[in-house]
Amino acid sequence: MNPPHAVIAGAGIGGLCTSLSLALRGWRVSLYEKAKVLEETGAGLQLSPNASAILGKLGVIERLTPFALRPKAIRIRRARDGATLALMPLDEAERRWGAPYLVVHRADLQRALLEAIAREPSIRLQTGAAVAGFATGEDSVAIAVEQGAVRRKAAADCLIGADGVRSFVRQRLGADSARFSGWTAWRAAVDAAHAPPAMRREEITLWLGPNAHLVHYPLRGGAIINSVAIVDEDFRPGGADFWSGAGAPEFLEARFSSWDATARELLRAAPDWRKWPLFDCHPIARWVAGRVALIGDAAHPMLPFLAQGAAQAIEDAGVLGEVLTRGQNIETSLRAYQEARCPRAARVQKESRRQAKIYHLAGPAALLRDTTLRALGPQKMLARYDWLYDARNARGHEG
Numbered sequence: 011m012n013p014p015h016a017v018i019a020g021a022g023i024g025g026l027c028t029s030l031s032l033a034l035r036g037w038r039v040s041l042y043e044k045a046k047v048l049e050e051t052g053a054g055l056q057l058s059p060n061a062s063a064i065l066g067k068l069g070v071i072e073r074l075t076p077f078a079l080r081p082k083a084i085r086i087r088r089a090r091d092g093a094t095l096a097l098m099p100l101d102e103a104e105r106r107w108g109a110p111y112l113v114v115h116r117a118d119l120q121r122a123l124l125e126a127i128a129r130e131p132s133i134r135l136q137t138g139a140a141v142a143g144f145a146t147g148e149d150s151v152a153i154a155v156e157q158g159a160v161r162r163k164a165a166a167d168c169l170i171g172a173d174g175v176r177s178f179v180r181q182r183l184g185a186d187s188a189r190f191s192g193w194t195a196w197r198a199a200v201d202a203a204h205a206p207p208a209m210r211r212e213e214i215t216l217w218l219g220p221n222a223h224l225v226h227y228p229l230r231g232g233a234i235i236n237s238v239a240i241v242d243e244d245f246r247p248g249g250a251d252f253w254s255g256a257g258a259p260e261f262l263e264a265r266f267s268s269w270d271a272t273a274r275e276l277l278r279a280a281p282d283w284r285k286w287p288l289f290d291c292h293p294i295a296r297w298v299a300g301r302v303a304l305i306g307d308a309a310h311p312m313l314p315f316l317a318q319g320a321a322q323a324i325e326d327a328g329v330l331g332e333v334l335t336r337g338q339n340i341e342t343s344l345r346a347y348q349e350a351r352c353p354r355a356a357r358v359q360k361e362s363r364r365q366a367k368i369y370h371l372a373g374p375a376a377l378l379r380d381t382t383l384r385a386l387g388p389q390k391m392l393a394r395y396d397w398l399y400d401a402r403n404a405r406g407h408e409g
């Protein structure tokens with residue numbers, strides 16, 4: 011009997027992980043990527059235990075570990091004077107949540123996934139090929155793929171839309187599109203030799219200021235400091251600006267002028283900044299229509315305030331692999347995927363939005379937040395994230 015065949019639209023982290031997850035369960039996968047070349051912009055990625063556990067099951071973690079760093083803690087600092095408001099230790103992450111908390115360079119994760127895919131003869135990756143139409147029938151899905159001026163047809167047992175925040179598949183299923191949130195993320199990789207010593211600590215540091223926050227952590231054995239500044243900004247993304255563009259450092263200098271000197275030193279040390287508009291969307295309850303399903307940013311676009319977009323895409327990939335091997339009818343399996351994943355991803359979307367408000371508080375509300383954070387202590391801080399990071403919850407059964 012021929013193995014079942016899936017077409018996946020999009021070779022981002024979600025599409026790559028889903029290809030592996032299905033291939034490991036005996037599926038044949040055609041993975042189409044619109045871009046001609048798989049490039050990875052934006053340097054760093056936090057991979058919380060709920061995601062690293064699944065990468066372990068996909069056989070990717072061994073390839074990734076030599077390039078990954080296990081941060082010792084998450085430190086929260088006050089922008090005005092650099093005071094530490096909270097310290098969440100991560101050295102017990104693996105024992106507590108069942109898998110390590112990692113930070114990696116996106117290019118290293120992508121390479122590890124592509125190497126694993128290259129070893130799977132049942133996965134065929136084609137770049138420069140966009141999924142441009144589909145019609146779901148009783149026994150299969152008919153898919154139109156565009157390669158330059160050529161449009162050809164493919165047939166599969168199911169179509170997985172892993173095509174990101176501006177998903178074509180999502181749009182065709184009639185779901186709301188993500189909208190610009192009013193926040194922009196400024197990203198830079200700073201040579202550690204030029205960064206203030208406090209920033210070379212093996213920690214994820216989060217600075218909270220009025221209407222802005224800054225995150226940084228070391229990557230690649232501490233050679234670079236991945237830095238992301240998020241600010242509210244009146245910005246109209248469109249055309250070439252939609253994804254990312256060069257950001258003027260003077261803008262950040264002015265926005266962070268009242269911040270502690272160490273934070274400003276890091277901002278000045280960045281050779282260049284790239285600016286990304288951030289998109290957000292209300293959770294939707296329908297990711298599946300017949301033999302078509304959405305995953306990753308296409309299913310649940312979210313703000314990066316919990317650092318969970320890729321982690322949730324990886325969870326989707328893990329669950330899809332599990333449900334599609336149970337020998338059930340494909341539509342039923344995809345509905346089981348939706349039931350398992352929708353409530354959890356919706357919670358992460360909502361919590362990310364709530365976190366955005368808390369991070370960017372100003373005035374007396376910020377003072378109250380800081381006092382609360384200081385009073386929490388490490389154990390309560392850890393407990394606040396059990397629902398999210400515990401690898402056992404990654405299947406959507408959190409309590």
Ligand SMILES: Cc1cc2nc3c(=O)[nH]c(=O)nc-3n(C[C@H](O)[C@H](O)[C@H](O)COP(=O)(O)OP(=O)(O)OC[C@H]3O[C@@H](n4cnc5c(N)ncnc54)[C@H](O)[C@@H]3O)c2cc1C
Nearest residue numbers: 020022023024044056140141173174306307317319320321
């Ligand atoms: C500033 C910032 C920091 C972040 N930090 C973290 C973090 O620390 N941890 C974390 O877990 N997440 C983080 N995220 C979120 C994370 O980057 C995304 O959620 C994740 O990359 C989404 O992966 P995806 O595969 O769903 O989509 P994408 O990466 O967008 O991939 C979609 C792919 O589909 C392709 N495509 C589009 N249309 C078609 C089509 N019609 N046919 C074929 N291919 C198509 C695109 O070219 C693209 O390659 C961050 C995001 C931002 C903006």
